[in-house]
Amino acid sequence: MGQDCYRKALCMMKYADHHGIPIVTFIDTPGAFADLKSEELGQGEAIAFNLRTMFGLKVPIITVVTGEGGSGGALAIGCANKLFMLENAAFYVASPEACAAILWKSAQAAPKAAEKLKITAQEHYRLKIADGIIPEPLGGAHADPKWTSQQIKQTIIQAMEELTKMDSEELIRHRMKKFRSIGLRGFQEGIPVDPERKRNMKPSEINPTNALELESEIKNLKIKISESKGSSDPVNIEKLKHDLDEEITKACISMGLQEKIESLKMDMSKDPDPNQSHLEEKAKNIIKEFKNNLS
Numbered sequence: 001m002g003q004d005c006y007r008k009a010l011c012m013m014k015y016a017d018h019h020g021i022p023i024v025t026f027i028d029t030p031g032a033f034a035d036l037k038s039e040e041l042g043q044g045e046a047i048a049f050n051l052r053t054m055f056g057l058k059v060p061i062i063t064v065v066t067g068e069g070g071s072g073g074a075l076a077i078g079c080a081n082k083l084f085m086l087e088n089a090a091f092y093v094a095s096p097e098a099c100a101a102i103l104w105k106s107a108q109a110a111p112k113a114a115e116k117l118k119i120t121a122q123e124h125y126r127l128k129i130a131d132g133i134i135p136e137p138l139g140g141a142h143a144d145p146k147w148t149s150q151q152i153k154q155t156i157i158q159a160m161e162e163l164t165k166m167d168s169e170e171l172i173r174h175r176m177k178k179f180r181s182i183g184l185r186g187f188q189e190g191i192p193v194d195p196e197r198k199r200n201m202k203p204s205e206i207n208p209t210n211a212l213e214l215e216s217e218i219k220n221l222k223i224k225i226s227e228s229k230g231s232s233d234p235v236n237i238e239k240l241k242h243d244l245d246e247e248i249t250k251a252c253i254s255m256g257l258q259e260k261i262e263s264l265k266m267d268m269s270k271d272p273d274p275n276q277s278h279l280e281e282k283a284k285n286i287i288k289e290f291k292n293n294l295s
Helices: 003-019 036-040 043-054 070-073 096-103 105-117 121-126 145-163 166-182 212-226 234-254 258-269 277-294
Strands: 023-028 061-070 082-086 091-094 132-133
Touching: 003 023, 023 070, 043 212, 061 070, 061 145, 082 145, 091 121, 096 105, 096 145, 096 212, 121 132, 121 258, 132 166, 145 258, 212 234, 234 277, 258 277
Parallel strands: 023 061, 061 082, 061 091, 082 132
Antiparallel strands: none
16 A cells, blocks of 8 residues: 555545544555655655554544455554454554565574464454454355355444443543553553563663773773784684674664764765865764763
């Protein structure tokens, strides 16, 4: 789906809200169409606007996932009071292939990623994301579309009977409460969220080295390098230099200078003349900030 689809869907939903017509959306999309043109035309803004607006609509909203529902592209038409999924439908934040490529650096790990993502209708119903599972005939919905459509119709009618008993304010609160309750403990008003410590993290990420420790390590490495200058082992000196570079890099990251250094590198690649005053001034400022942080 592209940005125009989301804006057109929002236009129809606003029309329905204005005239008091209940809204039913059907999701079967791998997500928003990810290309440069779509981003230039404001696809992210269109999705965000849909999410915000749907939570304020004063009519009942029912969503049925008929195939796959991928990422924010599906959620942009799925912020409903009731969410139903066909028995063999899938709903996910990222496709198993994309997730595997990110986490395991290989799309071949897609089955493992699918298991971890919990994308099936049964898992979503267990986690109280989906409000119900619509049965399919043997072989899938396409084996008997007429029977499947009757099951969808009955499910929508039953849900609509429940929702039409609520007034506008109740519908809005019901919709917000549904999404706020999703998760391990859900969202609780007035109680600060204390995220659990991430597991399987590197020790350096769990306990970041402070500036004083980094300064001490850098000094020790400098001493080792100076002591090894008379050594006949060039490999040892190169290793020490490499270790020093790594420690300085860690120090820059911990001080938040990484982006400034990358920006300077990019500017120098565009204009390799080192005598340019603005580049020299930029480099001096970074060095000055680095020294100030160390002190």
